[in-house]
Amino acid sequence: DQQVKQNSPSLSVQEGRISILNCDYTNSMFDYFLWYKKYPAEGPTFLISISSIKDKNEDGRFTVFLNKSAKHLSLHIVPSQPGDSAVYFCAASALRSNDYKLSFGAGTTVTVRA
Amino acid sequence: ETGVTQTPRHLVMGMTNKKSLKCEQHLGHNAMYWYKQSAKKPLELMFVYNFKEQTENNSVPSRFSPECPNSSHLFLHLHTLQPEDSALYLCASSQGSLNTGELFFGEGSRLTVL
Numbered sequence: 501d502q503q504v505k506q507n508s509p510s511l512s513v514q515e516g517r518i519s520i521l522n523c524d525y526t527n528s529m530f531d532y533f534l535w536y537k538k539y540p541a542e543g544p545t546f547l548i549s550i551s552s553i554k555d556k557n558e559d560g561r562f563t564v565f566l567n568k569s570a571k572h573l574s575l576h577i578v579p580s581q582p583g584d585s586a587v588y589f590c591a592a593s594a595l596r597s598n599d600y601k602l603s604f605g606a607g608t609t610v611t612v613r614a
Numbered sequence: 615e616t617g618v619t620q621t622p623r624h625l626v627m628g629m630t631n632k633k634s635l636k637c638e639q640h641l642g643h644n645a646m647y648w649y650k651q652s653a654k655k656p657l658e659l660m661f662v663y664n665f666k667e668q669t670e671n672n673s674v675p676s677r678f679s680p681e682c683p684n685s686s687h688l689f690l691h692l693h694t695l696q697p698e699d700s701a702l703y704l705c706a707s708s709q710g711s712l713n714t715g716e717l718f719f720g721e722g723s724r725l726t727v728l
């Protein structure tokens with residue numbers, strides 16, 4: 501049973517515009533959410549995270565929004581750059597339950613067009 | 615360079631072969647993980663080791679056998695695999711139960727089973 505879902509397998513955006521990636525989860529025990537970025541032939545690398553006590557976390561061009569009532573989070577990249585072309589994975593864990601294992605979504609492939 | 619090194623990066627094996635994947639982390643972490651990534655699917659947790667003790671076996675077939683001799687090294691022994699086991703196998707480490715859920719991944723071992 502997939503607890504983290506990324507329903508858009510791909511996204512194409514023009515350089516300089518905003519990229520919005522969406523993620524939905526079903527487990528109400530999840531309280532910590534992360535986004536990972538993966539280039540081909542490399543392992544995923546941590547990008548940004550958010551705790552359930554917040555609804556927004558910003559780091560430079562990357563902002564993650566959390567809507568707990570909708571069990572939905574999104575990643576905004578603005579402005580998008582060619583180097584942002586990669587696969588983005590949403591992940592979640594239930595830290596308050598001492599369950600630090602991450603559940604991952606299937607990923608969204610972002611292509612930034614010059 | 616994430617501090618997690620996996621070898622080999624690529625492996626081709628027949629169904630009757632025995633091979634091993636190796637992972638080493640230089641981050642002083644207490645927990646190590648094996649994940650499987652198949653195309654267009656979420657990262658699938660296979661095994662978790664915390665302080666060298668296996669704390670999770672996610673219903674993985676016995677043809678995959680993990681070994682964790684110390685908190686810096688993790689192996690995945692492979693024998694009599696099936697073609698559907700072809701995937702990218704990712705090793706990761708974290709601070710274990712005290713962490714914030716962030717995983718540090720290696721670059722992966724791309725396995726092809728003929």
